[in-house]
Amino acid sequence: MQTHHILIVDDDAQIRRMLRRCLEDEGYRVSESGDGENIEAALRGGVDLVTLDLNLGRADGLAVARQIRQVSEVPIIMITGKGDMIDRIVGLELGADDYIAKPFHLREVLARIRSVLRRSAAGGAPAASSGGLIRFDGFVLDPTRRSLVGPDGNDIGLTTGEFDLLLMFCRNAHAVLDRDRIMDLLKGHDWAPNDRSIDNQVARLRKLIETDTRNPQLIKTVRGAGYSFTPRSLES
Template sequence: MADPQRHILIVDDDDQIRRMLRRCFEDEGYRVSEATAQAGVDAALATGVDLMTLDLNLDGTDGLSIARAVRQNWDLPIIMITGKGDMIDRIVGLEIGADDYIAKPFHLREVLARVRSVLRRTAPQAAPAAAASAVARRLDNSIQFDGFTLDLDRRSLLGPDGDIRLTSGEFDLLALFARHPHRVLSRDRIMDLLKGHDWAPNDRSIDNQIARLRKLIETDAREPRLLKTVRGAGYSFTPLDLEA
């Protein structure tokens, strides 16, 4: 059973889907709130929410606008729900910083697995001393570079100052680069290597994800040292100290 203190907000204008998701989450011990528009979202967030599922196609309300508003004011994981053909919404959602996607129609078991995964990745971290000792230890199935530890099992990134939160798309892209260090990867090659992942990249989404990663791992994102642009060719991951 889940920690009963974890609070999930369901944002959907379909009564049947909200009831179905509520029953699924409450059966697992989660606390659940519902909303159909921005006002309901704001009221629920004021009580403390650990994760939000957000239908992008709300009747009379732009789900992406809700996501932007939440991102501006709250550090909250968002799982976006969209139709299979809504590629533009998926791309824009990735740029906003969605933590995961679920395409309709979905299975409740898949929804629950994704919620658990995102909650694990975004759970409060251990005390600083414990985090520091975790860096010192050799972690299984991890990649260490320049003071960072990329844990491939937990899908987390630990930096010199503690945990760094990544969306699913950002993690997948950084893991790809870390597995191919000091090699120039074109956008086409990156898209090819990312096939089979939950998010569907294109040139624009890759460029935006790299820009976000640079802000998280570079000392100066304007003069990147780890994720370099190779003019006319693509990108290269160039850590000074890499251990895998």
């Protein structure tokens, strides 16, 4: 069984040692970076997941997250201060898959890492009932390859969370889903009560598939009720 490789990006050496010890005790391979420099070279080492502290002292954790997303779709778990809501939202919009607020418990870190790794594994999301391609409004979603091709024929890069959310919408087209129902359908994801990251994931997904995000036609907001996926055509 292949050992997952975790990259810890944190300027606090004590936290890095604590996380390394915990992760290695669980059988993970671990690398460290104190400031996110040379992140591209680190990712070429076959990293499966990055834990990224957004408060890197002199460095900008959000800039590091942006740099990661320019070259890789590797899952990112952000580590933020308890009150850093704006940075947390921006980080999710940049493509982070989850976040952990300080102070954290090591068991929570392990649980979230395991959950994100499960979701990012090939075929980790449930396939469509037919097991085949899903076509809607010129897009082609492949549950097996976990890929999305746009109407122009180009691949659209999706994070694990974005892919799972789109697949869930395709399997529940035209239904009105509130946030709680979406969280129920996305089993295997860790959510906090009344988690607003659903809204952030929807906003990010809209940027990738909507022609006009100010007037979305595929993922519509139903005021006071939730969201509804309303493609003009849907085949699976």
